Amino acid sequence: MANRLLVVVPPGSDAHDTGRGHPERIGRVDAVLAGIADADLGDAVAFSDGRAATHAELVLVHDADYVAGLKSFADAGGGHLDADTVVAPGSFVAATRAAGGGLAAAEALRDGTAETAFVVARPPGHHATRHRGQGFCLFNNVAVTAAALVADGERVLIVDWDVHHGNGTQDIFWDDDRVLYVSTHQHPAYPGTGQVDDLGGPGARGLTVNFPFPPGATGDVARRAINDVVAPVAEKFAPTWVLISAGFDAHRADPLADLAWSAADYGLLATRILELVPGGRTIAFLEGGYDLAALRASTATTVAALAGAAMRAQPGEAPTSGGPGHDVVDRVARVLSDLVS
Numbered sequence: 001m002a003n004r005l006l007v008v009v010p011p012g013s014d015a016h017d018t019g020r021g022h023p024e025r026i027g028r029v030d031a032v033l034a035g036i037a038d039a040d041l042g043d044a045v046a047f048s049d050g051r052a053a054t055h056a057e058l059v060l061v062h063d064a065d066y067v068a069g070l071k072s073f074a075d076a077g078g079g080h081l082d083a084d085t086v087v088a089p090g091s092f093v094a095a096t097r098a099a100g101g102g103l104a105a106a107e108a109l110r111d112g113t114a115e116t117a118f119v120v121a122r123p124p125g126h127h128a129t130r131h132r133g134q135g136f137c138l139f140n141n142v143a144v145t146a147a148a149l150v151a152d153g154e155r156v157l158i159v160d161w162d163v164h165h166g167n168g169t170q171d172i173f174w175d176d177d178r179v180l181y182v183s184t185h186q187h188p189a190y191p192g193t194g195q196v197d198d199l200g201g202p203g204a205r206g207l208t209v210n211f212p213f214p215p216g217a218t219g220d221v222a223r224r225a226i227n228d229v230v231a232p233v234a235e236k237f238a239p240t241w242v243l244i245s246a247g248f249d250a251h252r253a254d255p256l257a258d259l260a261w262s263a264a265d266y267g268l269l270a271t272r273i274l275e276l277v278p279g280g281r282t283i284a285f286l287e288g289g290y291d292l293a294a295l296r297a298s299t300a301t302t303v304a305a306l307a308g309a310a311m312r313a314q315p316g317e318a319p320t321s322g323g324p325g326h327d328v329v330d331r332v333a334r335v336l337s338d339l340v341s
Helices: 027-039 064-075 091-110 141-151 167-172 219-237 263-274 292-306 326-340
Strands: 005-008 045-048 116-119 156-160 179-186 208-213 241-246 281-286
Touching: 005 091, 005 292, 027 292, 045 091, 064 091, 091 116, 091 141, 091 281, 116 292, 141 156, 141 167, 141 241, 141 281, 156 219, 167 179, 179 219, 208 219, 208 326, 219 263, 219 326, 241 263, 263 281, 263 292, 281 292
Parallel strands: 005 045, 005 116, 116 281, 156 179, 156 241, 179 208, 241 281
Antiparallel strands: none
8 A cells, every 4th residue: 555645845935036047946846746746646645835944943953143144134135145055035935934844744744644755845955054055055954854853852864865965964963863864975076075984973973974976876876875884774773764855966867967867766765765764754855956857757756656656667767777886885884884893
């Protein structure tokens, strides 16, 4: 029987207007919704607007001065936080709704109205640190949900498969032994963080696990990383929730990176990640993904996996293999083995 998947689509994300030609654009939401329709999940999927994150929920993760300053900046008409990160007049409200989408999803999973969830969050979040927005991100959506869960006594596994390393998420939970952060990403690439020997702070050593893959790495390398390295670490950590930073820019068609995944790779990866917490609760959050056709196709396979449904075959989107990166998996395994020996 299929899981009941809740798709949270925060309203008003078009008010986060990044401007003509910006890759993080409102058309991404349309592509994701088309991918969900392509998955043809029937009554296994339900939709929700979610809710906005409160100030108290935001400051579990972000510095209060940053939250206040971002609101003031948007209210004054906005501008650029950096060369790539835009704040429009409507961006603060859109960002609070994006951050609250995961909180609403967690509430639905807790009360049994859904078993898994996908949050179509815009702006994305995993580059946002405690003190600043960057890399298209304003609030760290996945971190806001994780912080609320651990405050309630949960143990959270975050798997970040975006092609860019989630430096903000790593920074926020660097020394928190209630969160296991795992990232597969391209290196070299923005933001340049996420090395194999970045393992967490003294209070959470070994609870940050990074796989910096070279350009051209295929989906089989990421699946091996999860199977051979992450699964044993997760079993020992014993998470009660899994949160996925689901960027789709590792797809070979994406214009901002150089990995070689296909849409099918995402579905297979999501299926495996669901197995890391048997009977646990799983929420995916939209991060990157800037080729709209690839984003649509990859969303379809991912939501099918989250709903426990069969993936529909898509021409040209078979699972990929044969690329470089297996040496990275071996290095991470050695580093973690040395850490516990």
